[in-house]
Amino acid sequence: MSIEVKGISKLYGNQKALNQISFKVEKPEIVGFLGPNGAGKSTMMKILTTYLNANEGSAKVNGYDVDTNKQQVQQSVGYLPEHNPLYLDMYIKEYLAFNAHIYNISKKRIDEVIELTGLTPESHKKIGQLSKGYRQRVGLANALLHDPDVLILDEPTTGLDPNQLVDIRNLIKTIGKTKTVFLSTHIMQEVEAICERVIIINKGEIVADKKLKDLRDEKEQVVIVEFDYRVEDAFLLKLPKVKSVTNTYDFVYEITFKTSEDMRSYVFDFAHDNQLKILQLNQKNANLESLFRELTSD
Ligand SMILES: Nc1ncnc2c1ncn2[C@@H]1O[C@H](COP(=O)(O)OP(=O)(O)OP(=O)(O)O)[C@@H](O)[C@H]1O
Numbered sequence: 402m403s404i405e406v407k408g409i410s411k412l413y414g415n416q417k418a419l420n421q422i423s424f425k426v427e428k429p430e431i432v433g434f435l436g437p438n439g440a441g442k443s444t445m446m447k448i449l450t451t452y453l454n455a456n457e458g459s460a461k462v463n464g465y466d467v468d469t470n471k472q473q474v475q476q477s478v479g480y481l482p483e484h485n486p487l488y489l490d491m492y493i494k495e496y497l498a499f500n501a502h503i504y505n506i507s508k509k510r511i512d513e514v515i516e517l518t519g520l521t522p523e524s525h526k527k528i529g530q531l532s533k534g535y536r537q538r539v540g541l542a543n544a545l546l547h548d549p550d551v552l553i554l555d556e557p558t559t560g561l562d563p564n565q566l567v568d569i570r571n572l573i574k575t576i577g578k579t580k581t582v583f584l585s586t587h588i589m590q591e592v593e594a595i596c597e598r599v600i601i602i603n604k605g606e607i608v609a610d611k612k613l614k615d616l617r618d619e620k621e622q623v624v625i626v627e628f629d630y631r632v633e634d635a636f637l638l639k640l641p642k643v644k645s646v647t648n649t650y651d652f653v654y655e656i657t658f659k660t661s662e663d664m665r666s667y668v669f670d671f672a673h674d675n676q677l678k679i680l681q682l683n684q685k686n687a688n689l690e691s692l693f694r695e696l697t698s699d
Pocket residue numbers: 413416418436437438439440441442443444445483587
């Protein structure tokens with residue numbers, strides 16, 4: 402197990418930022434830690450990277466306890482903090498060499514991470530001259546320097562343009578094939594694009610911990626179809642994965658399916674096989690975003 406969290410609570414003064422959090426992350430696995438602003442994501446990540454102590458509970462990273470084996474935890478973890486602290490006056494290589502020196506890392510590895518994070522075309526520049534996206538890449542390169550088994554990334558794609566977003570997401574996906582990636586975000590699409598599993602946190606408590614595949618399968622979907630004449634509800638109930646049928650108006654039907662798979666083609670084939678003409682066919686999809694809203698709204 403790469404990350405193992407048991408009953409972690411964290412108080413800031415008398416405000417409880419985390420309340421009895423427990424979860425596990427395997428290797429390799431990419432897990433999205435999703436929650437609205439102020440949910441406790443950064444706090445959890447700071448505890449996992451030994452920057453903060455919890456008030457209650459225990460956490461292990463790569464088998465090392467974050468309280469009693471801080472150094473081994475830091476050696477196992479690559480951390481990209483939300484507010485990536487960079488020395489703006491340093492050149493990219495100089496900055497990475499500075500950090501590499503602390504960890505006794507070879508020059509060859511610096512070149513490797515520059516290449517891996519797509520920094521090569523900008524590598525002659527000072528960090529202060531880089532765009533937000535490239536600064537983010539420097540943070541990621543820095544997190545990867547010591548080739549850690551576990552990557553903890555706090556909102557890694559915030560502020561990136563759509564092209565950079567795709568690049569960084571692809572990079573994270575590649576890394577996640579062999580390592581553990583635990584990344585926080587409040588963007589549902591981000592989780593859909595990169596992660597295999599999502600842990601949703603709200604007000605310091607975990608409200609969902611699921612494989613994305615299972616989460617999608619749980620969803621219901623409504624297809625609105627209009628035929629050219631009346632069809633018996635019982636007839637439409639023969640469609641696969643159908644949950645219910647409502648005749649909402651004249652020849653208009655709302656068919657609820659127990660799946661998020663797009664069922665319109667089934668409805669289309671069904672109409673064709675039964676010599677029905679379709680006048681309209683629309684999908685009302687209860688997507689992951691609405692689930693997130695459902696779980697995290699007041
Ligand atoms: N140093 C601090 N002192 C006091 N309260 C804090 C401190 N850091 C965080 N908090 C509070 O703890 C709660 C959780 O904050 P945290 O930064 O962990 O949330 P988050 O999910 O990372 O939010 P965001 O998505 O906005 O970054 C918030 O209510 C926040 O105001």
